Amino acid sequence: MKKALISVYKKNEKLFHFANFLYQKEYQIISTGGTYQYLTKRGLSNVMEISDITSFPEILDGRVKTIHPNIYGGILANRSIEKHIQSIRSYNIHLIDIVLVNFYPFFEKMMEKKYDIYSLVELIDIGGPSMLRAAAKNFLYVTAIIDENDYEMVQNEIEQNGSTSLKVRKKLAGKVFNFTSYYDSAISQYILMDEKFPTYLHSSYKKSMNLRYGENPHQKAAYYINTINHGAMRNFQQLHGKKLSFNNLRDMNVAWKVVSQFSKPACCTVKHSTPCGVALGKNIVDAFQKTYYADSISAFGGIMAVNVPLTKELAKEINNIFLEVIISPSYEKDVLNILKIKKNIRIISIHEPISDKLEYVQIDGGILVQEDDYFFPNEENYKVVTKKKFTDQEIKSLFFAQKVVKYVKSNAIVIAKGTQTLGISGGQTNRIWATSQAINRALEKEKEDLVLVSDAFFPFRDVVDEAARSGIIRAILQPGGSMRDEESVKACDDYGIAMAFTGKRHFKH
Structure with a gap:
């Protein structure tokens, strides 16, 4: 009988339907404590606790429960090497065909800022990444799953072919190593957060969206958000308009940094990553009028940011000119209805202060890192x-x-x-x-x-x-x-x- 090891923190309907599918296909499901309880309570009877495989209970408050030769032998055995097969048989170890794991919510809790280092340490997953890496290493024979969005693909493969194809297993293994490196990078950056320039530079970013294109239409592009720092450009909301482009995001970053420096009502227009007009005013309409007067030609088709709520009066003025993007911390009542008269204008709300204290510039074969001048x-x-x-x-x-x-x-x-x-x-x-x-x-x-x-x-x-x-x-x-x-x-x-x-x-x- 084929075996699937399922050990997850995130338990939901998607998981149950996938586990039930494996059950219907006569897979023996092996689970850790919490996952075992969830699946059996939902009516799956063909589920074994991992301690039945290891003949050893969970210890150290769950820190050790899956690290055992009976588990790793079943995952890592190379099925084309007879010596491997004889070895696991001699120890009564059974092959494991699918490993489905997701991790403790280290990222989510870290971003909440209310957990101290001692609490977060308990959310550093050891067994989960180890099992997934083992399964991904042995992708020639084992299906490793980290992303719940892949359940359907695996299910379709099993339904049609009886098992997953090598092509799919290789793709899933790549996703595992992509995720575990990102996971370890985030933990490393958190623990070393006081060290600006560590020996090894890790990136810990998650794709937020595919962009319309890069600097030019023939260049594909995507936007990734930082998983460690909050950052103004990490958590903005697009309230209206066309999909954002690579150039839009770069200009938005500059415009927001400029106006964020001021406590008085400020307005800034940006074109090609350069401010073309900036002004402070007694109110935001006054600031806008001064900004637009400063360089109305360059402002055409540009990005505009203000650092206070955008008013109805200003919205009416904006509608008389052509802007690609409008940025504000918030919008007064009925303002959006006025601005949305223009179908394509991108309306952005940014709630976060500037917080990314380092900036990065990639060059061919390397990357330059420096402190952001904003923080001086x-x-x-x-x-x-x-x-x-x-x-x-x-x-x-x-x-x-x-x-x-x-x-x-x-x-x-x-x-x-x-x-x-x-x-x-x-x-x-x-x-x-x-x-x-x-x-x-x-x-x-x-x-x-x-x-x-x-x-x-x-x-x-x-x-x-x-x-x-x-x-x-x-x-x-x-x-x-x-x-x-x-x-x-x-x-x-x-x-x-x-x-x-x-x-x-x-x-x-």
């Missing part, structure tokens, strides 16, 4: 290096712009007035081009009393000269640290521009 707040530390000092209004404007420049591709320049950007330029291969572009954009809107923030130092005084020629820049904030800093300081003094060094660079490649 602007403490407004600076040293004025010119004869002219900042006004209180300039200080407020400069540090608002510095929070924006962190998310603009280097070389990055942000021009602002008050708490409104008026010129943003980045991604240029030299700083003077970025400066000229940002100033020219600002000149289309305002002609006086603007400030300039740079993500990195000025290698030459040409940035100051360009700012002075425009006639609109009154104050500059930059990290400093160039061999030619004194040239830039002298130029500012000659032009009557105030400048300060922060000592902190904000490159974003």
